Amino acid sequence: MFGSSISAQERYFHELKGFEDSTDTTQLFFQIHETPEEGEQFNYRYDHIYHFDVVTNTYYKLFNNYYEEWTIPGMYTASYTTDYHFFDSDPSKWIRMTTNGEGSAPSFHDHRNAGFGFPFPIIIKAQMNNEFYYAANKFLLSIANDSLYYITDDFTVPFSPDSSKWPYFDDDDSGYDEMISYFDSTHFDYSLLDIHPNNDSLYFGIDGNGHLFRSEKYSSDFELADSSMFFSALFFDQNPSYIYGRNANMLRISNNGGIQGSWDKITLPENLNKLLFVSTDTSISGSLFISDSASVYHSSDYGNSFEMLLEFDSQITGLYKKPDSDILYVLTRTDLYKVENGQPTSIKQVPVSNEESPEIPNAVSLKQNYPNPFNPTTTIEYELDKTTFTKLTVFDVLGRKVRELVNEIRPAGTNTVEFKATNLASGVYLYRLEANGVVQTKRLTLIK
Structure with a gap:
């Protein structure tokens, strides 16, 4: 047995x-x-x-x-x-x-x-x-x-x-x-x-x-x-x-x-x-x-x-x-x-009760988009250490909001979202993640 x-x-x-x-x-x-x-x-x-x-x-x-x-x-x-x-x-x-x-x-x-x-x-x-x-x-x-x-x-x-x-x-x-x-x-x-x-x-x-x-x-x-x-x-x-x-x-x-x-x-x-x-x-x-x-x-x-x-x-x-x-x-x-x-x-x-699940990150993290530079579509990946309300927003370099990609409760673990910039002009943009009291920002480049 x-x-x-x-x-x-x-x-x-x-x-x-x-x-x-x-x-x-x-x-x-x-x-x-x-x-x-x-x-x-x-x-x-x-x-x-x-x-x-x-x-x-x-x-x-x-x-x-x-x-x-x-x-x-x-x-x-x-x-x-x-x-x-x-x-x-x-x-x-x-x-x-x-x-x-x-x-x-x-x-x-x-x-x-x-x-x-x-x-x-x-x-x-x-x-x-x-x-x-x-x-x-x-x-x-x-x-x-x-x-x-x-x-x-x-x-x-x-x-x-x-x-x-x-x-x-x-x-x-x-x-x-x-x-x-x-x-x-x-x-x-x-x-x-x-x-x-x-x-x-x-x-x-x-x-x-x-x-x-x-x-x-x-x-x-x-x-x-x-x-x-x-x-x-x-x-x-x-x-x-x-x-x-x-x-x-x-x-x-x-x-x-x-x-x-x-x-x-x-x-x-x-x-x-x-x-x-x-x-x-x-x-x-x-x-x-x-x-x-x-x-x-x-x-x-x-x-x-x-x-x-x-x-x-x-x-x-x-x-x-x-x-x-x-x-x-x-x-x-x-x-x-x-x-x-x-x-x-x-x-x-099977993991024991006090073993941390290997797929759940221990902190909120915003990853660099890929591909970058891109035209017209790119993928943004972010990690959450717990299920929480999440916002992911794209801004131009003047701080004006151009796209809201996520505005909802998202599960713990790795999340991905696709950003389509078909109607945007070439240039540098900022994307900002807000989750669980953490705010992180990165740059992305659109080339047409």
């Missing part, structure tokens, strides 16, 4: 994701859940998303995901990352879906600091009309990265993955009507579940009952594939004909691309308490890893038989199998393990 102790404070790892980049280096991502110890006056919930470097065994915060109450009753600050993906298997080319709390609409943000969201008046009108067309919490990128799919419980809406081509809706009645028209004219009537990694025209979706449908024509002409259970996820074998489907405690397999009549139930190990995690080895046909909260099992014959590999003291919270290797990554509440040739090694332990 493998595991380590955890502090009295509620803090643990969960939600492991992984992929191989263009150099066959594993990229891992996980969340650290943190809530206050009993007796703390400040109520918060942190669930930030981190990128783990398997070469250096270090990690950094990639996305904010948190809730913080104010001292004013009923007031809070929140920023939730509900889903995220990457273009070209490159961890620097991210796109994520966010919300600001219950009742807010989701928005997209990408690595180029572009964004798309629904204006607040549209959200209010949608709520008043009981038309929650915006209510999604996940999305998918097509295999070729040429489409983005916005997924609700009832239907899916395609968007361009190019942020410059995202639609714009005015924040009035006409914008609301435009949004409804756009969704009605572009959506298809299934909640997209997955896209086959070896066949970019083979799509799988579910209806309101969780029954599985498939289309060989991208997002049209869906046909029933299997109605024996509520499908919550699909997993793909190295052999493109074999597909695994799961729900809370059932695993099924198709041996013919998921078509109707090709699905069979997999008999799970008797000692498996509850099926929690599934991972396939995409380099070896028939290789399948599953786990409950304490044990990891492996099958080399498409789930016809299983052998138990390992047991852990701490609750298992994720699996990722590195292809073309003997390496399996197992995340537990307390540790990230690298399992090689059946031997687990802890490569990261």
Whole structure:
């Protein structure tokens, strides 16, 4: 049994994701859940998303995901990352879906600091009309990265993955009507579940009952594939004909691309308490890893038989199998393990309660913009040691305000903002950061 102790404070790892980049280096991502110890006056919930470097065994915060109450009753600050993906298997080319709390609409943000969201008046009108067309919490990128799919419980809406081509809706009645028209004219009537990694025209979706449908024509002409259970996820074998489907405690397999009549139930190990995690080895046909909260099992014959590999003291919270290797990554509440040739090694332990999070700076800091000089767009980066009200303003050399870039509460950590100076004349400008009682100013140069 493998595991380590955890502090009295509620803090643990969960939600492991992984992929191989263009150099066959594993990229891992996980969340650290943190809530206050009993007796703390400040109520918060942190669930930030981190990128783990398997070469250096270090990690950094990639996305904010948190809730913080104010001292004013009923007031809070929140920023939730509900889903995220990457273009070209490159961890620097991210796109994520966010919300600001219950009742807010989701928005997209990408690595180029572009964004798309629904204006607040549209959200209010949608709520008043009981038309929650915006209510999604996940999305998918097509295999070729040429489409983005916005997924609700009832239907899916395609968007361009190019942020410059995202639609714009005015924040009035006409914008609301435009949004409804756009969704009605572009959506298809299934909640997209997955896209086959070896066949970019083979799509799988579910209806309101969780029954599985498939289309060989991208997002049209869906046909029933299997109605024996509520499908919550699909997993793909190295052999493109074999597909695994799961729900809370059932695993099924198709041996013919998921078509109707090709699905069979997999008999799970008797000692498996509850099926929690599934991972396939995409380099070896028939290789399948599953786990409950304490044990990891492996099958080399498409789930016809299983052998138990390992047991852990701490609750298992994720699996990722590195292809073309003997390496399996197992995340537990307390540790990230690298399992090689059946031997687990802890490569990261959850931070203890008094350990300073490595991604949170210890002071407010304004960075030099880049590029500089620039034309017409530059990026300004600043660091905050705590979540606080922040202002970032651009002035000309005479002290006249020319642009207000930030005027809101911003989260602790590294923040970036894009400054577009399309309508400004060439010259030297000043940009000033005001946060947590600190004021810092730097120069930037616009050359046209």
